[in-house]
Amino acid sequence: MLKNLCQKMFGRSLWVYHANSGGCNGCDIEVLNALTPYYDVERFGIKLVGSPRHADVMLCQGPAMRSTAQALKRAYDAMPAPKLVFAIGSCACGGGLWFDSYSVIGPVEKIIPVSYYIPGCPPRPEAIIYGVAVALGLVDKKTAPVAFKELELPIPQYHPGDLRGEGELVVYEKAEKV
Amino acid sequence: MIAREMFEQFKQRFGPLIVRADLPSDNRLFVFVDPSSVRYVTQHIFRELDARYVATIGADDRPFSGKFLVAHNFAFDKEHLLCGILAYLPPDKPQIDSITDMVPAASWGEREMRDLVGIEPVGHRYLKRLVLPDGWPEGSHPLRKDTLWNEVPAQYDPEREFKFDEAPEGCMVIPFGPFHPTLDEPAHFRLFVEGEMVRGCEYRGFMVHRGIEKLAESVMNYNDIPMLAERICGICGCVHNVAYVQSVEEAAALKPPPRAEYIRTIMLELERLHSHLLWVGLACHIVGFDTLFMQSFRIREPIMWMAEKISGNRKTYALCVIGGVRWNITPELKLELRSVLDKLESEWRPVVAAVSHDKNIQKRTCGVGVADAGQVKSMGLIGPVARAAGVDIDCRRDHPYAAYDRVEFDVITEQGADVWSRLLVRAKEVFESIRIIRQCLDKMEDGPLQLEIKDELPIGRMGLSSVEAPRGESHHFVITGENNRPRRWRVRAPTYQNLQGIPAMIKDQQIADMTISLGSIDPCFSCTDRLETVDVRSGSVKVWSQEELLKLTRKKVEG
Numbered sequence A: 001m002l003k004n005l006c007q008k009m010f011g012r013s014l015w016v017y018h019a020n021s022g023g024c025n026g027c028d029i030e031v032l033n034a035l036t037p038y039y040d041v042e043r044f045g046i047k048l049v050g051s052p053r054h055a056d057v058m059l060c061q062g063p064a065m066r067s068t069a070q071a072l073k074r075a076y077d078a079m080p081a082p083k084l085v086f087a088i089g090s091c092a093c094g095g096g097l098w099f100d101s102y103s104v105i106g107p108v109e110k111i112i113p114v115s116y117y118i119p120g121c122p123p124r125p126e127a128i129i130y131g132v133a134v135a136l137g138l139v140d141k142k143t144a145p146v147a148f149k150e151l152e153l154p155i156p157q158y159h160p161g162d163l164r165g166e167g168e169l170v171v172y173e174k175a176e177k178v
Numbered sequence B: 001m002i003a004r005e006m007f008e009q010f011k012q013r014f015g016p017l018i019v020r021a022d023l024p025s026d027n028r029l030f031v032f033v034d035p036s037s038v039r040y041v042t043q044h045i046f047r048e049l050d051a052r053y054v055a056t057i058g059a060d061d062r063p064f065s066g067k068f069l070v071a072h073n074f075a076f077d078k079e080h081l082l083c084g085i086l087a088y089l090p091p092d093k094p095q096i097d098s099i100t101d102m103v104p105a106a107s108w109g110e111r112e113m114r115d116l117v118g119i120e121p122v123g124h125r126y127l128k129r130l131v132l133p134d135g136w137p138e139g140s141h142p143l144r145k146d147t148l149w150n151e152v153p154a155q156y157d158p159e160r161e162f163k164f165d166e167a168p169e170g171c172m173v174i175p176f177g178p179f180h181p182t183l184d185e186p187a188h189f190r191l192f193v194e195g196e197m198v199r200g201c202e203y204r205g206f207m208v209h210r211g212i213e214k215l216a217e218s219v220m221n222y223n224d225i226p227m228l229a230e231r232i233c234g235i236c237g238c239v240h241n242v243a244y245v246q247s248v249e250e251a252a253a254l255k256p257p258p259r260a261e262y263i264r265t266i267m268l269e270l271e272r273l274h275s276h277l278l279w280v281g282l283a284c285h286i287v288g289f290d291t292l293f294m295q296s297f298r299i300r301e302p303i304m305w306m307a308e309k310i311s312g313n314r315k316t317y318a319l320c321v322i323g324g325v326r327w328n329i330t331p332e333l334k335l336e337l338r339s340v341l342d343k344l345e346s347e348w349r350p351v352v353a354a355v356s357h358d359k360n361i362q363k364r365t366c367g368v369g370v371a372d373a374g375q376v377k378s379m380g381l382i383g384p385v386a387r388a389a390g391v392d393i394d395c396r397r398d399h400p401y402a403a404y405d406r407v408e409f410d411v412i413t414e415q416g417a418d419v420w421s422r423l424l425v426r427a428k429e430v431f432e433s434i435r436i437i438r439q440c441l442d443k444m445e446d447g448p449l450q451l452e453i454k455d456e457l458p459i460g461r462m463g464l465s466s467v468e469a470p471r472g473e474s475h476h477f478v479i480t481g482e483n484n485r486p487r488r489w490r491v492r493a494p495t496y497q498n499l500q501g502i503p504a505m506i507k508d509q510q511i512a513d514m515t516i517s518l519g520s521i522d523p524c525f526s527c528t529d530r531l532e533t534v535d536v537r538s539g540s541v542k543v544w545s546q547e548e549l550l551k552l553t554r555k556k557v558e559g
């Protein structure tokens, strides 16, 4: 349904507006990257615009913060319908590393309706283009069932108790009284 | 033995005022003084010994020592020493004399400490809230140990709007942000303009707070935090990653193996390359030179691919663990990296040549956004902004870390103090970075990547680390703690200082120059705002007082 709508409404060109509601810059730069020579999304008619009032699509990056929720909502309301929202990056899709910190509300879908999710931290420019192309009906969705297994990370973790060892630390001269 | 010499000097000068001193290594010094003498001691250090102000840290130490802790950190760049002046404050009604009249750069630090830890800087002249929103109830301080990381006080009122200061007489107000076309990140400026000229501004930022320091102190462990740290900022993430790890290593007196140090250096410089190219591109985009924007992004792309080949990700490298690194640079990668660098160098040279003779760019940037050496000192400005004003500071040389003491490079300075000079500094630093990486590739020795850590990390020790990010010095302070995580971790990102210099830079300039002036510090709001705050209306910073603005306006009217 959404796909048909997209093809009908945005067949030729897609004007996008990108809003960072509080992530790090990672996703921002990848979106910018997608505009530059190696990826060049303008050949698909995708153009970055400076105002939500001109936009068909909003690219959201970063989690919904308490501090930017209102501004994000306002930007969304300012877009003319029909409109699409892409959540780009783990932060926008699921809240990211800080999903339960008290300054963060969570994924952007808690504030505005999201049509497509592009995960990754940050997603590669190819992934972003692929996501948009799927939405536009330029390519088909490729899905395969994947089961994830939690990996044993080769990082030592220092838990007090099991690593208590010998050895003295030498360099630190403690508390020189004057 | 710089630390010891300096300490002897302090001992002679301040004698009984010093309560205790820690000398963890040759170029680190922690001096604990009596709270009432903090002002006196910092004045001496800042004025007479000409130290550079770095950061102010407030910590809740009540569960451990029953007291609050305040630290003012200073850097002696010529002597290669980082020094902290610390004081313990009583648990009830903690307060300390403000040092902002001598060190204006400490203004944000002290206000942040007041908001988050509840330590009152007595005598601070502009105590408007910085970080916490107006809707946040008085007396609730998120960084205190008795507050949880996901706790929002019941009295919190999300509807309460921020009250802006009145615009000075005769001035119009132009809002700028929070979502704006030139910068990616949310931040809001209100410009007070008179005709075309900007007379002042009010900054309302701190919108990207994600509660990072609190998360680290309450739910993460030592080796989780590097991944958290690099997500402070997507552009200079590796800097935070390395700086955090180094400060922990320093606190625990660990030394990573040499190969790891070289790999850290290489990755940091790769990051500087991509960041500087990005900045030159964006700056050209801001002044309307889109061809170069596209060109520099094209030139930059192979660096991103290289980073991906080494670390598996284009941006967030997940490079460090305590005591080492996770990724190796194999002989094949070495070869490839060399050819990427060669290509980059040959492509960047004509760009620099073209830019430095471009009359249009010069017209847009010469004499714009000036911050001279005096402002650099008083506002604590750093990085390319300071170097463009002829102030010769660079942490890579002054406070060497990783393998920077084993490579040769020049610190680029310019004299213009304007946006043009900053552009030149950054463009030329690209060549220095290439030089550094080449030397590292030559000198890198074989060996282990990680240190084997047998002991549990010691508790209650302090570590400082300054890393030269593409934007300036990034400063991390760590107090190690129980439960496999630090007690206090404070990040001072470069934009935190540089942003405070903005009002002075854009004062009495045309409004059209605002974006490039702001762009010229390469602002990174996610770095600056990494703390916890809640409301869009929070954290207005008015670096200019109302009186000053009025005076300015009046002068204009009279004249």
Ligand code: SF4
Binding pocket: A023, A024, A025, A026, A027, A028, A061, A062, A063, A088, A089, A090, A091, A092, A096, A120, A121, A122, A123, B231, B234
């Ligand atoms: S998903 Fe990752 S790269 Fe993107 S904003 Fe979040 S932390 Fe940054």
